Amino acid sequence: MILISQKLKYDIHTRFFPYNWLENCIFQNMPLIEDIQRKVDLTISIKGSFNPTIFQPYWFEKMGLLEAHEIESMPDEAEVMVHKEVTILKSTFFNLRCTKEKFTIWSRPYQFSNLLIDIVTGIFTILNQTPVSEVQLMADVHHTLQSDDGFGKVVNYTINGFDSCQFANPKLKSLSLVDDVEKSENPQFIRIDDCANNKRHIQLYIGRDFHLKHLYSSVNFGEVIPEFLSSYATDTFEALISRIKDILDYGD
Numbered sequence: 001m002i003l004i005s006q007k008l009k010y011d012i013h014t015r016f017f018p019y020n021w022l023e024n025c026i027f028q029n030m031p032l033i034e035d036i037q038r039k040v041d042l043t044i045s046i047k048g049s050f051n052p053t054i055f056q057p058y059w060f061e062k063m064g065l066l067e068a069h070e071i072e073s074m075p076d077e078a079e080v081m082v083h084k085e086v087t088i089l090k091s092t093f094f095n096l097r098c099t100k101e102k103f104t105i106w107s108r109p110y111q112f113s114n115l116l117i118d119i120v121t122g123i124f125t126i127l128n129q130t131p132v133s134e135v136q137l138m139a140d141v142h143h144t145l146q147s148d149d150g151f152g153k154v155v156n157y158t159i160n161g162f163d164s165c166q167f168a169n170p171k172l173k174s175l176s177l178v179d180d181v182e183k184s185e186n187p188q189f190i191r192i193d194d195c196a197n198n199k200r201h202i203q204l205y206i207g208r209d210f211h212l213k214h215l216y217s218s219v220n221f222g223e224v225i226p227e228f229l230s231s232y233a234t235d236t237f238e239a240l241i242s243r244i245k246d247i248l249d250y251g252d
Contacts, residue, residue: 124225138207
């Protein structure tokens with residue numbers, strides 16, 4: 001195996017081969033599932049009642065959730081915002097956005113999924129009295145299809161998984177599908193967007209909503225999040241990635 005430094009790759013890209021030529025050579029023969037795992041964003045989003053100002057970089061260090069060197073490697077303060085209405089920060093391993101109503105954290109690639117689960121488990125082990133009501137687990141990925149009609153194939157295949165409809169509008173640029181909430185306690189949702197500049201390029205979002213009142217009690221607090229993640233997160237992420245692969249396989 002040939003290991004190529006980031007600097008060398010940059011030099012080769014900028015001096016000789018534009019448009020990420022080298023990366024295309026490296027990844028074009030990669031199995032689809034590995035390609036998805038390499039570039040997928042995994043997200044854990046929790047609805048509840050939060051205090052965004054808690055999530056300052058050094059709070060993570062003080063609580064033992066991040067090491068000092070991980071804090072120091074965070075972006076400049078201009079890229080980290082802490083406010084009573086919203087906090088946004090980025091670490092080496094995850095991105096976080098918290099408002100008063102929603103806590104969202106995501107990471108890439110798939111190999112960081114266990115770390116993502118561990119950090120959220122740690123946060124809500126500490127914030128165990130924070131009111132929470134719903135958890136959303138999501139995977140999204142950008143992908144370039146092999147044919148110009150791949151978007152229509154993907155949409156047709158996906159729609160058939162929900163209903164017997166057929167895709168017939170060539171001007172359709174985005175599609176969102178959601179399970180009937182009344183028929184499913186943990187509804188699945190799928191969104192497919194195309195790219196205006198490249199009709200082979202799509203972004204695919206797939207997720208599942210978990211209403212905690214169906215799993216635990218009518219009123220829940222952060223103390224249930226570690227148990228929830230232990231029971232559902234890994235299997236759900238694997239299922240979402242498998243579903244992405246099935247859809248993209250059909251489009252290619």
